[in-house]
Amino acid sequence: MFDVDWLSLAVPISYLGILLGSLATFSSLYRKRKAHKAASLEPWFSAHIQRDIYFSLLHLEPSETSPKEKKAPAIPDSVLKASLLRRAAEDIRRIMALRSQKQALATLLQRGSVGDDLWQRFQRAEKEMEDEVKDVVSEANAYAPGWGQIIFQSANEMMNNDIYRKRMEDQQGKLEEERQWWSKKKSSIQEGFMKELEESSPAAPSTSAAKPTGATTPARSVQGSDDDAVLVEAEASSSTPVPPPSTKKKSKSKGKK
Template sequence: MVNWLTLAVPFAYLGVLLGSLATFSSLYRKRKARKSLSLEPWFPPHTQRDIYFSLLHLDPSASNDNKGTGKKPPSSVPDSVLKSALLRRAIEDIKRVMALRTQKGALAMLLQRGSVGDDLWQRFLRAEKEMEDEVRDVVAEANAYVPGWGQTIFQSANEMLNNAIFPAASTTTSEEGSGVPTPATKTPESSGAPPSVAGSDDDAVLVEADEQSAEKKGKK
């Protein structure tokens, strides 16, 4: 005769074990999700994105101050302004993507050595995921204005970024080559600083020697 009580004990133990593991896994995932949300963002607030959304959701009918005054309500934001704001948003995205690519290798090496904690790595991974979503959003917004613009908007933004970086560097180089004194290369005469008094110690020694010789002559 089969002893059902003996068979029920292992199954009950197995059920309790599986239930405990499932509960632990669920609590761990929830805790990890809450911890990920509480982590400090990797980048500062995206100002260019905020400006774009502010212009995009600017509702001219929301202003009721002009009602009854005979004034024409403000017109909607032109598409040219929105496109320009979207392009500036793409430029900022390129800067952030380049920063992530530059920092990833060094951060991974530090993580392997144990020099940084897992929280920093989680912040970085979340920033990467956010930038992937941001790039897809910019591409979708660009295609909404002009079909196919999403394929070239980041190329245009990269060209604008390079044109903004290289002229600034060439201007600094030309100023250094023309002999214009920069704050780091100004001489004391050009900066208005007082002349050096490096010879004051030698003068003091000479004066003291003269006084000693005068005292010896007086004793004689």
């Protein structure tokens, strides 16, 4: 049997113990610091007002005015269901916002444009929304079995109806403004047309204006007999000059003689 020198083994054992203890202490402190830092980060979304309203209604106790009077009735289930639907609609809005922002945030994180704190805030928001969806589904199934499977579909339809109603209200609000604008535009167009008509229509010429000097009076048609027409033609023919007779033939005849 070999004698074990415990004194020589005590040094490395104590060294390992100190090392493991320091590592455990450092790990515990690091986790606590990280959790404290994550808890101190600003939340990704603002306060969930619809969830707070639902919990307030759910835990609202009936009030008692006097011992003789009966207690006021508790909150009816229809009000609680409506509040839960509002809560689910707000959850849908937040989930859609997270899905649309995740890809852009991951790209910015890879490029180093944003820090790890922002990514931690985003991951914490995703985890909170997962727990929120599970809580809503369990609450819906508590009111009616199987309602948790369709509550978000109903909340989505309700949210779309709210969006359409808001758009209609905005259009109705702009209707009077557009009517006034169109009336002003119509009056300005009419004024422009009237000015163009006044500028394009010249003054009417006066009937007493003098006739031009070079204008000739139209010839009058004189009706006469056939004899008058013959005399006129004869006078016209006599007025034309008659050429003198040629002397070529006379000179030729004299030569022959």
